[in-house]
Amino acid sequence: MEIIKIASKAWYKLYVILFCCILNAGVLNASGRLDVDTTVYVVADEGPEFKGDIIQWIGENVQYPQVAWDNGIMGKVIVAFIVEKDGKVSNVQVVRGIHESLNEEALRVFNKMPAWKPAKIKEENVRYRFTCPLTFNIERAEAESYSYDEFITMLDREGKIPLENIQEETDPVIIQMYVAQKQQFLKGGESAFKQALDRISPSYNVRVPASFVREYKLDKEQQKKLDAVYKWKRLEQEKLIKRMGKKDLIKRYAELSPLFAHLNILEEAKIRECMNPEQHLLYFHDLMEGKMISHEPDGHESCSCKCFYHLNVSLHGIGGIQNWIAREVKYPIIAQERNIQGKVIVGFLINTDGSISDVHVVQSVDPSLDAESVRVMRRLQPFAPVICPIHKRKVAVYYTAPINFQLQ
Missing domain, CATH: 1.20.5 (Single alpha-helices involved in coiled-coils or other helix-helix interfaces)
Known part of the structure; x- marks a missing residue:
């Protein structure tokens, strides 16, 4: 038994x-x-249909991986999967990925996707291979390029105003903002600022750099005209520096900032007259590299005058920033061991309150170097806001900063 x-x-x-x-x-x-019958089709009489709004469903279920968010990693993950005869999703695979964390999140989301309406051939349900992109995008401030037409319009408008018609700044709030901009990275106070002013005192034998002549293929007549422009600007700068006096230099500079800014505009108008249209267009693109007009995500408008004033000034204290970056950056060990070198370009936004946001990689070298660059730039202290001297308003400005990684 x-x-x-x-x-x-x-x-x-x-x-x-x-x-x-x-x-x-x-x-x-x-x-x-x-x-x-385990045949998988890519063409059918009726393709599979998601029951509902697939974009809304993905938006409600996807979670941006923290490591990708922290390092500004974005892009499109292409996912392939099979919609079975009963509508269920199976065989989810990443066809084209970006970063491990984003790839894993894409797989997680699609594997939990509800059943679809299955594909049909001759009224019978069939298995169907489907591909779908999943875009990971960090919402950032909108930044738009400053066009050449806008530049020319600005020169035609502002370049006709004589320097003597520009008034000194009298608003104490605006003056204090200008003072804060200069003091932010200026070590040594007024003595250091005096040395900076001494460096821009006129040198009457100033000449156009040979590299500039080669870059824009200037002939001798053009070079002669441009030499005269440079000499003219140095003389005008000297007049403004003498007008500042010897006391409260930073405050006096702030009061005279509209004149210094307008002098730059007049210089640009004169440079245009020394070049042919093709040369000037190339010059403009070089001048505007890495500079954009920005709109903040909360709906604040950028400076609407397209005046170029706040774009024609290099990042306040850029020398100090580069020194600060050199001190703070840490060359990743893994990059050193693999002899990885290069220049990472990081973009960021200075908001109207001076805060730094939207730090992201514009030009990548390696994930380890990219991550270190973003980490360092996110530690930047807030800036003094950038001011439009025409509308007397703070503006958001987009900048890029290069971070060089080089092994000795």
Whole structure:
């Protein structure tokens, strides 16, 4: 009797194994015959349909991986999957990925996706291979390029205003903002600022750099005209510096900032006259590299005058920033071991309150160097806001900063 029971159990196990094998091989249809059609289609009479709004569903279920968010990693992950005959999603795969964390999140989201309306061929449900992009994008301030037409319009408008028609700044709030801009990275106070002013005192034999002549293919006549422009500007700068006096230099500079800014505009108008249209267009693109007009995400408008004043000034204290970066950056060990070198360019926004946001990689070298660059730039202290001297308002400005990684 015991032998019979053991045998029965053995046959029962064998029956279960055989039944499982059959299920794995195919599906029994209503007539009792085995349906073994595992064909996957990419074209059908009726393609599969998601039941609802797929964009909304993904938006409600996707979670931006923290490591990718912290390092400003964005992009599009292409996912492929099969919509089965019953509409369920299976065989989810990343066809084209970006970063491990984003790839894993894409797989997680699509594997939990609800059933679709299946594809049909001749009214019968079929398996269908489907591809879908999943875009990971960090919402950032909108930044738009300053166009050449806008630049020319500005020069035609502002370049006709004589320097003597520009008034000194008298608003104490604006003056204090200008003072804060100069003091932010100026070590040594007024003595250091005096040395900076001494460096821009006129040198009457100032000449156009040879590299400038080669870059824009200036002929001798053009070079002669441009030499005269440079000399003219140095003389005008000297007049403004003398007008500042010797006391409260930073405050006096702040009061005279509209004149210094307008002098830059007049210089640009004169430079245009020394070049042909093709040369000047190339010069403009070089001048505007890495500079954009920005709109903050909360809906604040940028300076609407397209006046170029706040774009024609290099990042306040850029020398100090570069020194600060050199002190703070830490060359990743993994990059050193692999002899990875290069220049990472990081973009960021100075908001109207001076805060730094939207730090992201513009030009990548390696994930380890990119991550270190973003980490360092996110530690920048807030800036004094950039001011538009025409509308007397703070503006958001987009900048880029290069971070060089070089092994000795």
